[in-house]
Amino acid sequence: MEEKTVTEANEIDESCIFCNLESRAVFIENDYAVVIEDSFPVTKHHSLIIPKRHFKDYFDIQQTEQNAIHDLLKICRKLLSEKDTSITGFNVGINIGHDAGQTINHCHIHLIPRRNGDMENPKGGVRGVIPDKMHY
Numbered sequence: 001m002e003e004k005t006v007t008e009a010n011e012i013d014e015s016c017i018f019c020n021l022e023s024r025a026v027f028i029e030n031d032y033a034v035v036i037e038d039s040f041p042v043t044k045h046h047s048l049i050i051p052k053r054h055f056k057d058y059f060d061i062q063q064t065e066q067n068a069i070h071d072l073l074k075i076c077r078k079l080l081s082e083k084d085t086s087i088t089g090f091n092v093g094i095n096i097g098h099d100a101g102q103t104i105n106h107c108h109i110h111l112i113p114r115r116n117g118d119m120e121n122p123k124g125g126v127r128g129v130i131p132d133k134m135h136y
Helices: 063-083 125-129
Strands: 026-029 033-037 047-051 087-093 109-115
Touching (some): 026 063, 047 063, 063 087, 063 109, 087 125
Antiparallel strands (some): 033 047, 047 109, 087 109
16 A cells, blocks of 8 residues: 655645644644644643644554654754753653543644652553553
């Protein structure tokens, strides 16, 4: 199966809030994705990396988009770490589907800065999506 190029598959959903971002909300971008601050942040500087093409499921991502998103994750991590020296770690997360907590049906990746002491016992990190399974 041949993958479409991103320029051939430039799908936009006019009703999608991530397809209709105002430019002032975007603080980093490249040809395939943008970075904004999360409107409901878990921690200070919680950011979202959002592909410009509209698709719901991360597993529908094209390689060029995946590379662009990875580049933005690294750039954003560096900028946030330089901007806020209290950041001592990060969580990176993707919710795929309603049962995994996805509330906006446009693929997006969370970059969540963490700080020493921001929770009593951070062991397990992303395993906390199922609270009883976080600590092992």
